[in-house]
Amino acid sequence: MIELQHVTFVHQNGVRALDDVSVRIESGETVAIVGENGAGKTTLVKHVTGLLKPASGTVLVDGKSTTEMTTAQLSRKVGVAFQNPDHQLFSESVDEEMSFALRNFGFSPEVVEQRVTWGLETFGLEEYRKSSPLVLSGGEKKRLTLACILAWDPEVVILDEPTVGQDSIQKEKLAQTIGMLGAAGKTVVVVSHDIEFLWPMQPRVIVMKAGKVVGDGPAPIVMQQKELLDSARVAEPQLVALYQALATRPDSPFADALDARRWVEGRRAAG
């Protein structure tokens, strides 16, 4: 469980990146954090990983304050894949890159080998096992960083802009992986501008603006609040826009179209 209690954080240049933020994320929840650039999304995430400590307020991970732990200690529980994969890749080969964190955490060589193989196979990187991670394409690097995090099986997985540079198939695979993590009881936090990617997962959505949480709730509810989304410069999902255009009449056949899968199944059942 992650809990931020009245957290405020001010950068050295005086910018209030987080302003009295209080959020509670239960274990096993899938949460999307959205908002314009500079809204404080990444700053919030960095507080959960212990990279930043609050100027005031408390950040608790499993009931323990992040000020009592180093980032390295916290990272065993909280794995974060940052936006830019070039900021972490340094090893001579892809498998060494994947084993870096595992060795830091003291896993045995057998377990390291087993998890590296799992990660490479899951993310379609097996053929690059002995290649330098620096020569991979942008999308492959992104997948590698994600594989690196999932390899040590953290309880909380935070993905910062995971879809940048990914083609539609990889996005689909990524969505499946997130679904799989959710099903496995992991807490997943996705920071993204890619609303169309987030929407099918139907996560809990936290909307941020100017360092404050201005919206919080299930995707079907939050994503229909056009004024809120506009003020936070978040685009509404196309399906929501279509639904709102078509389902205004109570007898509209699209009244339940917000859940696309259920709607299609309903039409099929109706013949």
Add this chain to the structure above:
Amino acid sequence: MMWVSGGFIFRKGTSVYHRLDPRVKLLNSALMFATVLLVRSVYELVGVMVFMVAIAVVAQVLRRVGRTMAFTGAFSAVIFVLNLVFTGSIATSLLYAVRFIAIVISTSLFFITTSPDELEQVMKTFRLPRDVVFAFVTAVRFIPVMLLDTIQIMDAQKSRGLELEKGNILRRVRNMIPILIPLVVNSVVRSGELAEAMESRAYGAVPHPTSLVEYRASAMDKVTALLAVVLFAAAAYSFYFIFPAKFP
């Protein structure tokens, strides 16, 4: 790290000193630098440092200069100890240690009050080759970017269980590898991308491109430059003829 860098990197300011012609600021710093080299006793050096602190107050950068002093303090302590070991004289060791801090302040006063664009213009007035000027100014401009990169890389590696503050000195040095490799690779990639972007925007198409900025010294600039030269001459004269302090 950003705290330390604040003592060296330019930030916009509105003080009288910021508004001076960059050539005058360079002259001031060069003369302060020379004065620091001329002093022969700790007392004289303290006098010069008080003068530099006064300039920092006028330029409204005292706090940032304080950071520079705090950062160089560590190196200065090493200089003091080494000198003490080899010369055995506390006065000489103190002079060299404080002189190092004073030299850094004299140069940092120029860099923290002069933008990379102004720096470029200053270098052009010395008729340095355009490529050299561009390379130097770009390097200066990219220092904050690289600092930010370093912080982000450190964040990413710490999130993978890397403990930078743990272990003996050898282990700590080894722990820097995951930081330095991405930093160097990113810098090389970025410089390649920058070169391509510059070429695609006609860099080098003509030998003498036009300039948007032409500096003309104002009355304030001229008075400041004159004052700087007079003060330097007076200081040099007093060091050698009025108070001929025994070295050190």
